[in-house]
Amino acid sequence: MITRACDNPFASDRIDDLLPFDPEWLGQTWPGLMGQLKRLDYRGAIVGVHGSGKTTLLSGLKTRLEQEGLVIKSFFLNDQRNSLSKTDWECLVGAGMDERELTQRVVFLDGAEQMPSRDWRRFKKMTHRYRGLVITQHKQGKLPLFVETKTSLEMLREFIARLAPDWDFGDEFLLQVFSSVQGNIREALWRCYDEAADRAKG
């Protein structure tokens, strides 16, 4: 019986640790994804609905790009914070960086759809001299499509099996959850967290 949040198999740190982005979810491989990004000259958009793995993909991408000697600078926007701070903009200027440093830097913008159009034009212009720019957004636009993240009921089943192999929620619960979250698998896993906690509560 689960009585402590840290013992809940769907605790967020467990999800982060046990479910790193796997290109197989999209029928891809890491070399395939990296090749695609290179063909786009490191400028592209990860497109997908809320909770479909865009940020998780960015995290995996960061590790791989750093292994290639590139330096990642990440910015994050959401519905509570839809513009960059003054410090962020100053950082983008890249003052004091030489040409080599500029061409080693790749900028990530997570939540690009939140950025107002005028800011986006400025942002795109300022990041043009960097090695790359990878953004996430819910719909296509802004940059060429790099990859589209998708989810499925099968993915949810697999995630649950990995996080909580001893738990059986039953098909009816899984179907009901998946159909109600519109592809947002993170939300589906939160519902599983609640269900696990409620079952413990009795």
Add this chain to the structure above:
Amino acid sequence: MAELEIKTELDNLAYTPGETLRGEVAWKVDLMKNSNGGEVRLFYYTSGKGDRDVEMIETHSVDIISESGSRKFEFHLPQEPYSFSGKLVSLIWAVEFQVLESDETERLEFVLSPNGVEIDLYANSEGNLPSYSNLKIGR
């Protein structure tokens, strides 16, 4: 692969605020791969439905000059926060020993509270709380 160990004095894993936590870290490492020493850290973190928060309290560096060895450490524990667990979040205190330049870490969790027992929010809650499925956090 490094072998790391953390032991507290008398194997104690329950402390009161302001108490001193004393212990010893021990290692068996390949010096060729781990020449930058190590660190012992005192910290707490949250685990549960929301994002994980980590608060580093104190860090001691450890010179690793032989392939195996040990070093004593001590941390003066703060007054708060207490260790607790509810359905939505747990707060966990820990000491961690890491050999730098590697991902090898060893962690030892302990309880910090006035009576040395983790505070159980669920046990101390009212019986008529709403179902957790009806609560929203984090967004």
